[in-house]
Amino acid sequence: MIAGSAERKGSLMQLRAASRVYGQGKSAVMxxxxxxxxIDEGEFITIVGPSGSGKSTCLNVLGCLDAPTSGxxxxxxxxxxxxxxxxxxxxxxxxxxxxxxxxxxxxxxxALQNVELPLTYRGAGRAERRDRARAALRAVGLEDxxxxxxxxxxxxxxxxxxxxxxxxxxxxxxxxxxxxxSLDSGTRTTILDLLFSLNRDMGLTIxxxxxxxxxxxxxxRVCGFRDGRVITDVRQEC
Numbered sequence: 001m002i003a004g005s006a007e008r009k010g011s012l013m014q015l016r017a018a019s020r021v022y023g024q025g026k027s028a029v030m031x032x033x034x035x036x037x038x039i040d041e042g043e044f045i046t047i048v049g050p051s052g053s054g055k056s057t058c059l060n061v062l063g064c065l066d067a068p069t070s071g072x073x074x075x076x077x078x079x080x081x082x083x084x085x086x087x088x089x090x091x092x093x094x095x096x097x098x099x100x101x102x103x104x105x106x107x108x109x110x111a112l113q114n115v116e117l118p119l120t121y122r123g124a125g126r127a128e129r130r131d132r133a134r135a136a137l138r139a140v141g142l143e144d145x146x147x148x149x150x151x152x153x154x155x156x157x158x159x160x161x162x163x164x165x166x167x168x169x170x171x172x173x174x175x176x177x178x179x180x181x182s183l184d185s186g187t188r189t190t191i192l193d194l195l196f197s198l199n200r201d202m203g204l205t206i207x208x209x210x211x212x213x214x215x216x217x218x219x220x221r222v223c224g225f226r227d228g229r230v231i232t233d234v235r236q237e238c
Contacts, residue, residue, distance in 0.1 A: 011038035011074075012172065012205055013062055018071035019228075020057050031057040033228040034071065041172070044199045044206045048216050049225035055209050056177065058225065062207055063096055063175040064088040076172070093122070097166030101178040103158040105150040105165075111137060112146040115165045122169065136164035139202075140194060156187035163194065167204070174198065176208040180215065192218065 020032040032054045039045055039062075049055045060066040061073055064080065067088065073080045075091060083091070105114045115133040124132070137143055140160040150158055159179065166174060176195065180188035192215055199206045208219075216222050224232035 012041040012043075012076060013037075013039040013207075014072075014074045015058075015061070015068070016072045016074075018061060018068040018073055020061060020066065021069045030228055032061070032068070035228075035230055037223065037230060037233070039205065039207065041205055042199070042203050043221060044196065044219060045208070045221040045223055046216050046219035047207065047209045047223045047225060048211070048213075053225040054228035055225040057228075059175060059177055059207065059209050063098065063173075064092045093169070095171055096173045096175055097169065097171040099159070099163050099166050099174065099176045099179045101181040103150070103155075103162040105158055105161055107150050110147050110149055111142060111153065111161045111164075114150075114161055115168050118165060118169050132168050133164070136168040137161070139167065139198070140164045154187075155183055156190055159183065159187075159191055160194065163191075163198075167198065167202070171204070173205045173207065176206060178209055178211065180210070180212065188212070188215070 015035050015037045018032060018035045019030065022029045022031055035058060037058070047055045047058060057066070061068055064075070067073070067081065067083070075095065080088065080091065106117070109117070112130070112133050115136050116129040119129040119132060134143070134146065137146060140163050142157060142160050142164065145153060145157060150161075153161065174195075179195070180191050183191060195206055195208070198204045208215075210216060219236075221235050222232070223230055
C-alpha cells in the first residue's frame with residue numbers, strides 16, 4: 001500500500017502533501033517530497049530507506065524539531081503549520097519523547113538523576129521527580145541501577161536509561177532514531193523487545209528509523225522512503 005492512500009480521519013499524526021526544502025535557489029535540496037502519512041494512536045511504525053532518502057527529515061517533522069516548507073502536519077488534530085519555534089518546543093515537551101542512537105547521558109549524574117532531568121525542567125518537585133524516575137527505570141528493568149553512573153553501565157543499560165528518560169514525562173509518542181545502531185546484536189534484540197513492550201503495555205505510539213532489516217522484519221508497519229518520497233507502506237504480521 002502506498003502511503004498516499006493512508007490518510008485516516010482522527011489519526012494522531014498526519015502529514016498531508018508535506019515537503020521540506022533546505023537552502024535556496026540553485027543550492028536548494030528537496031529533502032522530503034509531498035509526503036502523505038497518517039499514524040494512529042498506539043501504532044508502532046518503522047521507517048526505512050537508504051541514506052539521504054528523507055526518513056530522518058520526516059522524523060524531524062513528526063517530532064516537531066522541524067516544520068514542512070509546504071503541505072501540513074497535524075498532531076492530535078492540531079494543525080502545526082505557522083507555529084513559532086517556541087510553540088513547537090511546547091508540543092515536543094507535552095507530547096513527544098526522543099531516543100537517539102547515542103544515549104547522551106550526563107556523566108556526572110546517576111541513572112536516577114539523568115532520568116529526573118526532564119522533570120526538573122518542568123518544575124516538578126523533588127519527591128515527584130524521584131518517584132516518577134524510579135518508576136521509569138523500573139519499567140525498563142533497571143531498578144537495581146539507580147545510583148550507577150553511565151561509566152558503570154553497559155551500552156545496552158545506558159540506552160535503557162535513555163529510554164526511561166524519554167518516557168518519564170509520560171509522552172504520547174516516542175521518536176526513536178536508530179536506537180539500536182551502536183549496539184551488538186544481542187543487545188539490539190533486548191532494546192527492541194523493550195520498545196515493543198512499551199508500545200504494547202503502555203500504549204505508546206512509537207515511530208522508529210532504522211537501517212537494520214532484521215528490525216524491519218519484526219515491525220507491524222514498515223514505511224519505506226526513497227528520494228524524499230514514501231514508496232511503500234506495508235502492514236505485516238509479526
